Amino acid sequence: MAAAGAELQKVWCVPCLVSLDTLQEFCRQEKLTCKSMGVTKRNLSNYEVEYLCDYKVEKDMEYYLVKWKGWPDSTNTWEPLENLKCPLLLQQFYNDKHNYSSQVKKGKAIIPKDNNKALKPAVAEYIVKKAKQRLALQRWQEELNRRKTHKGMILVENTVDLQGPPLDFFYINEYKPAPGISLVNEVTFGCSCTDCFLEKCCPAEAGVLFAYNKKQQIKIPPGTPIYECNSRCQCGPDCPNRIVQKGTQYSLCIFRTNNGRGWGVKTLVKIKRMSFVMEYVGECDPNLQVFNVFIDNLDTRLPRIALFSTRTIYAGEELTFDYQMKGSGDVSSDSLDHSPAKKRVRTVCKCGAVTCRGYLN
Structure with a gap:
């Protein structure tokens, strides 16, 4: 039961409405210890x-x-x-x-x-x-690093104002589908390669090119889907066709921007061009390019969204991507209904790039 209890503590997390002072006083009265307090x-x-x-x-x-x-x-x-x-x-x-x-x-x-x-x-x-x-912010940083499943560390920084951790931010490692959306992570086949880089592998079965070179850099053009080896494949975790699913390998920093854009992300280390940086999992000149990735879920309507570097990104540089970049299978903006009834309120972009269009949408 002790192990099960420890596991439940990792899973269940609810906000507390009692002040920190009250909780600290209660802990001392009951002779309880709590590192987070x-x-x-x-x-x-x-x-x-x-x-x-x-x-x-x-x-x-x-x-x-x-x-x-x-x-x-x-x-x-x-x-x-x-x-x-x-x-x-x-x-x-x-x-x-x-x-x-x-x-x-x-x-x-x-x-x-x-x-x-x-x-x-x-x-x-x-x-x-x-x-x-x-x-x-230190407690938030510790929580983020406890929850992450990837190699890189996460730092938190705010040298701009007195804003604390965002109350509506929840760190997740996997996709959280919206109501009515079902992610079926079950594939019917997998490869039996001894060397996935040289042999016909999952990409060939899907009719697309192998996405990576020997340096684990993306080599296919934007708009081409990535099919990585999946849970039914006989290759191991070191397979050269398992890049996105390993998660980010870089240490990143969530930081408060100084021009009203809220929180941003910057890298703490140099990132080589065409390298996998991170996944976009949710409910701008840009340095990241969007690619659609398929691993265990092969539904072309529900790809995983991976972000790869378009150039060398240096330590301390903010990570950005174009909100209007189109991955494979995306509907072209030219085919959307732009009638007055369907017209959306445009969101101003504050990236500051010379080539910025001025709006996110």
């Missing part, structure tokens, strides 16, 4: 600094208002500088204070100077919000 065996009875909230000087002594890790805000205390053995948190405190001043200056507002005896309430409020945001 900062309550550990180490600090269940002891105190560990989580972040610094405020600053003041009294009788020539410097004091910092301390938020204790795993303890509610009601237990915050003023501590003299000599008691703080946390140089990194002190540095972060002053970095946030400086960032607040920089942001206010950008808004061309008048910044009242601190009197060196205490912080302005607005500055202290910003520092606390930034610290809480940092912790929330």
